[in-house]
Amino acid sequence: MKKMILSIAIALVSFGAFAQTYKNEVKLNILNVIVRPSIELGYEYYLDDNQSVEGELMFLDKFSYWPKGDGKFSATSIKVGYNYYFDSSDAVGFYINPFLKTRFGKYTEEKTKEENNVKSTYKEETDMAAFIIGVGVGYTWVFNSKFVVAPYANLGRNFSSEVNKRFWAVEPNAGVRLGFRF
Numbered sequence: 468m469k470k471m472i473l474s475i476a477i478a479l480v481s482f483g484a485f486a487q488t489y490k491n492e493v494k495l496n497i498l499n500v501i502v503r504p505s506i507e508l509g510y511e512y513y514l515d516d517n518q519s520v521e522g523e524l525m526f527l528d529k530f531s532y533w534p535k536g537d538g539k540f541s542a543t544s545i546k547v548g549y550n551y552y553f554d555s556s557d558a559v560g561f562y563i564n565p566f567l568k569t570r571f572g573k574y575t576e577e578k579t580k581e582e583n584n585v586k587s588t589y590k591e592e593t594d595m596a597a598f599i600i601g602v603g604v605g606y607t608w609v610f611n612s613k614f615v616v617a618p619y620a621n622l623g624r625n626f627s628s629e630v631n632k633r634f635w636a637v638e639p640n641a642g643v644r645l646g647f648r649f
Contacts, residue, residue, distance in 0.1 A: 478611065481499065485529050488557070489513070489649055491512060491649050492510070492513070492519075492615060492647065492648045492649075493508075493509070493510055493649075494508070494615065494617075494644045494645065494646035494647075495645050495646070496509075496561070496642035496643065497642075497643050497645050498641065500523060500524070503527070503529045504527065505526060505527040506526045506527060507524070507526075508523065509522065509523035509524070510522050510578075511576065511606070511646070513534045515545070515633055516552075516555055517551065517552040517553070517554065517556075517558060518550065518551050518558075519549070519558060520548070521546075522546055523545070523548075524544075525544045527540065528540065528543055528544045528570060530575070536558070536638040536649065537577075538574050538575055538576030540572070540574050541572050541573050541574070541596040542571065542572025542574070543639070544568055544571075546566050546568040547566065547567055547568075547601075548564050548565060548566030548567070549562070549565055550564050551563050552607070552630070554599040557609060558594055558607065559607050559608065559609050560606065561606050562604070562605055562607060564602065564604070564621065565601070565603065566601055566603065566623070567599070568598075568599040569597065569599070570597045570599065572595045573592050573593065573594055573648075574595055574633070575592050576590070576591050576592075576593075577589075577591075585646075591634075593629065593630065593638065594630075595607055595627075596627060597630045598625075598626045598627065599623040599625050599626060599638065600623065600624055600626070601621050601622050601623030601638070602621060603620060603645075604619065604620060604621070605617050605618060605619025605642075606618060606619075609648070612648070613646075613649070614646070614647035615644065615645065616643065616644070616646075617643070617644040617646065618642070618643045619642055619644065620639070620640070621640050622638070622640075625637070635639065639647040
């Protein structure tokens with residue numbers, strides 16, 4: 468009887484230990500909601516204790532923090548990346564994030580021209596379709612094994628000649644990710 472109770476106790480403790488290793492995380496970049504405003508939602512799948520793959524979707528993507536004009540952005544971007552955490556326990560601490568990103572949508576700007584002393588306004592559109600490759604760094608804190616706070620910064624290189632005529636070819640981005648592991 469004692470052996471059976473001991474076996475059950477060990478099994479329950481073992482199941483509890485495995486239950487603390489979460490493989491999934493949903494996240495929101497709260498800094499972009501406040502500063503840009505845009506909405507960046509993500510999902511991260513943990514391959515093991517120090518590496519993961521992620522996917523992010525950004526609505527109302529405003530192309531960097533410092534646009535060169537007063538136009539209106541109507542763009543969406545999709546990002547896939549790999550995260551390597553330097554601390555080998557539970558995907559916490561410093562990490563590096565190489566990524567690929569694609570953006571689609573348009574940028575519309577109102578311009579003024581003058582002909583024969585008559586001013587007129589017109590709208591000029593830039594196709595924001597672009598392929599971007601980049602790398603980021605960040606730091607992850609996990610509270611109660613589930614709640615995540617992670618500031619990060621990254622740089623991406625934009626490979627669209629049309630977009631690069633109007634905007635910077637190098638795109639800085641930063642954020643504070645709030646997440647939930649399950």
